[in-house]
Amino acid sequence: MAIRVLSQSLVNQIAAGEVVERPASAAKELIENSLDADAGRIDVRIEGGGRERLQVVDDGVGIAPADLPLALAPHATSKIERFEDLNQLASFGFRGEAISAIASVAHVTIASRQRASSEAWRIESRFGEVGEARPTGAPEGTAVEVCGLFNNVPARRKFLRSDSAEAARITEVVLNAALAHPRVAFRLESAGRKVIDLAPSPGRAQRAAEVFGESLGERPILLERSAEFEEGHHASVGGLICRPSSMRAVSRLQRIFVNGRPIVDRSLIHAVREAYRGLAEPSMQPVFILFLDVDPGCVDVNVHPQKSEVRWRQPSAMHRIVHRTVLEALRAEDLAVSGVSLLGAPPASDGQSGGAWRGNIVARGTEFQRDPAPSAAHAWVHGLVGEAPPLMPTPSAGGRFLQIDDTWIIFSEGGDLVIVDQHALHERIMFEEIRARVTSGDLLSQQLLVPATCEVPPEALARLDDLRVLFARLGIELAASGPRSLSIHAFPGFLAARRVDPAAFVAKVLASDELLQTALTASDAESKESALAEVLDMMACKAAVKGGDRLSPEEIAQLLEARNSTARSTNCPHGRPTSVRIPIADIERRFGRR
Ligand code: ADP
Ligand code: MG
Numbered sequence: 001m002a003i004r005v006l007s008q009s010l011v012n013q014i015a016a017g018e019v020v021e022r023p024a025s026a027a028k029e030l031i032e033n034s035l036d037a038d039a040g041r042i043d044v045r046i047e048g049g050g051r052e053r054l055q056v057v058d059d060g061v062g063i064a065p066a067d068l069p070l071a072l073a074p075h076a077t078s079k080i081e082r083f084e085d086l087n088q089l090a091s092f093g094f095r096g097e098a099i100s101a102i103a104s105v106a107h108v109t110i111a112s113r114q115r116a117s118s119e120a121w122r123i124e125s126r127f128g129e130v131g132e133a134r135p136t137g138a139p140e141g142t143a144v145e146v147c148g149l150f151n152n153v154p155a156r157r158k159f160l161r162s163d164s165a166e167a168a169r170i171t172e173v174v175l176n177a178a179l180a181h182p183r184v185a186f187r188l189e190s191a192g193r194k195v196i197d198l199a200p201s202p203g204r205a206q207r208a209a210e211v212f213g214e215s216l217g218e219r220p221i222l223l224e225r226s227a228e229f230e231e232g233h234h235a236s237v238g239g240l241i242c243r244p245s246s247m248r249a250v251s252r253l254q255r256i257f258v259n260g261r262p263i264v265d266r267s268l269i270h271a272v273r274e275a276y277r278g279l280a281e282p283s284m285q286p287v288f289i290l291f292l293d294v295d296p297g298c299v300d301v302n303v304h305p306q307k308s309e310v311r312w313r314q315p316s317a318m319h320r321i322v323h324r325t326v327l328e329a330l331r332a333e334d335l336a337v338s339g340v341s342l343l344g345a346p347p348a349s350d351g352q353s354g355g356a357w358r359g360n361i362v363a364r365g366t367e368f369q370r371d372p373a374p375s376a377a378h379a380w381v382h383g384l385v386g387e388a389p390p391l392m393p394t395p396s397a398g399g400r401f402l403q404i405d406d407t408w409i410i411f412s413e414g415g416d417l418v419i420v421d422q423h424a425l426h427e428r429i430m431f432e433e434i435r436a437r438v439t440s441g442d443l444l445s446q447q448l449l450v451p452a453t454c455e456v457p458p459e460a461l462a463r464l465d466d467l468r469v470l471f472a473r474l475g476i477e478l479a480a481s482g483p484r485s486l487s488i489h490a491f492p493g494f495l496a497a498r499r500v501d502p503a504a505f506v507a508k509v510l511a512s513d514e515l516l517q518t519a520l521t522a523s524d525a526e527s528k529e530s531a532l533a534e535v536l537d538m539m540a541c542k543a544a545v546k547g548g549d550r551l552s553p554e555e556i557a558q559l560l561e562a563r564n565s566t567a568r569s570t571n572c573p574h575g576r577p578t579s580v581r582i583p584i585a586d587i588e589r590r591f592g593r594r
Helices: 008-019 023-036 065-072 083-088 098-104 163-180 204-216 266-276 315-338 362-370 376-382 422-440 458-462 464-473 493-497 502-511 513-521 525-543 553-565 584-590
Strands: 041-047 053-058 107-113 120-126 134-136 141-147 185-190 193-198 221-230 233-241 254-258 261-263 288-294 401-404 408-413 416-421 445-455 477-482 485-492 579-583
Touching: 023 041, 023 053, 023 098, 023 141, 023 163, 041 163, 065 098, 065 107, 065 120, 098 107, 163 185, 163 193, 163 204, 163 254, 163 261, 193 204, 204 233, 204 288, 221 315, 233 315, 254 266, 266 288, 266 315, 266 525, 288 315, 315 525, 401 553, 408 553, 416 422, 416 553, 416 584, 422 525, 422 553, 445 477, 445 493, 445 502, 458 464, 464 477, 464 513, 485 493, 485 502, 493 502, 493 525, 502 513, 502 525, 513 525, 579 584
Parallel strands: 041 185, 254 288
Antiparallel strands: 041 053, 053 141, 107 120, 107 141, 120 134, 185 193, 221 233, 233 288, 254 261, 401 408, 408 416, 416 579, 445 485, 477 485
16 A cells, blocks of 8 residues: 555544543543633533533633634644743643544534633534534633534444443542542433432542541541652642551542542552551551652643653652651651550569570670660560560569560450450561661671571572672571571571571571572562561561460560550551450440440
């Protein structure tokens, strides 16, 4: 076939395929035009899932009669003039191709009356053939009606789903617009039935609460933070997140908006999920609506025809801000609820009274010279010092708690009977402690007089240089000692104190090849951090008291005290609960007292 220049109408139809994939994408473009036109209310009416008829009516600034033909022409826009404008984009539209693309695959009618003007005009286009503008009667604003979408492109029509599925997608589009623009009233009517009717709201949080309703669970947490995210540029992070107890098995209820646009960004979803790590079972998903507002220059929205993906100038900076904002909001809430009174006997002041401490570990001296405040006994629970106290016949709690089966600690708090899983709670405490120390670089390690050796696969040895750095952060010093063996020269004091075998521990970490692979090769900071968190978790698990370890009253008191001062102490690092609460009223009822 000879080379030919494509006719403009064919070019438009091809472009239409990118911009208007289905009725919902047409709805999105029309709604964005209304928002760009400063609309205070937007009414959407659809028939047949939007394919038969899709109408968007606004009360915005309107279109001048002379501009009506231009609105239908390709690459005609009132929103940018120069290429540089793309760097400071404040409007949704800018390509000037949406209406012309829709008009090439549908019968489009635009009626508009400019604000403060007395006359309205309308123009029609039938599958790309534009008629003349004529006077008509219409209120201020613009009404765009799209009928018979894809009637001239049967191939595309085949890709559409049922009317109700297409209508559901349009509902989604309208709700996203409503979330991002709380001050605008939105209505959606499908086949004459009212689907959405939202009056203007004072702010995004209120609108989000109206839209998401019950799905956010009880008392959702408000996010509000502004932080420098690259030099001279601030990002603001707002929105609502659910409490860990309202997490779901599905990820449908997660929205991210950047400067008012709904976007898909897996890395930022990861940042939010990571902040919930350890607060629920790992498969559970948080419900959240995140509004990110940044300088338009920090983000490129022009990477996707439907503008649903963006490219950040500094993706990791954005990830960090989102992660930290959510993490801090969750921590603040967590600490606020756990600030309850301390139960049980007061901790012994010198730690010796709990029995003979066989403290012979290097870490002890150094630790307390720097920071003499905590008693040795108090330090035990954080794993700072010495050995776990020897197991001894435990008193039936002289205080107000009981240890049952050397595994559960039971006491009353705030009208509830609380049963604590001692291992789960201690694991969480150790995890937070170790993480804080790894972060601040003061994880104390102990030189081993006789280095331990550990058999390793040759692949691991080949990566020894990288491994050494990773392990050094964890207080573990490694060297090659043969073709298939490593020697361990230093090991964290608190693990040694818990009689954790250095060789077995290192072998266990090395055996998790997938984890090491991520820790060593992941290019993004977040995967590296999650891999590190997993190793920390293995340490915390080893270092924590086990179910079956008998504890002294002092130790129990310390554990419960640490529970009140440790972030996220409601769940162990794997997300399982550390305690179960039974209202005492329920118990009274079972005894027939109420
Ligand atoms: P873009 O939004 O990228 O500029 P469109 O094809 O979506 O391109 O719209 C073309 C032009 O038509 C817009 O630039 C705007 O001037 C005008 N327009 C479209 N819809 C409306 C509306 N609802 N109210 C006022 N003007 C509109
Ligand atoms: Mg547009």
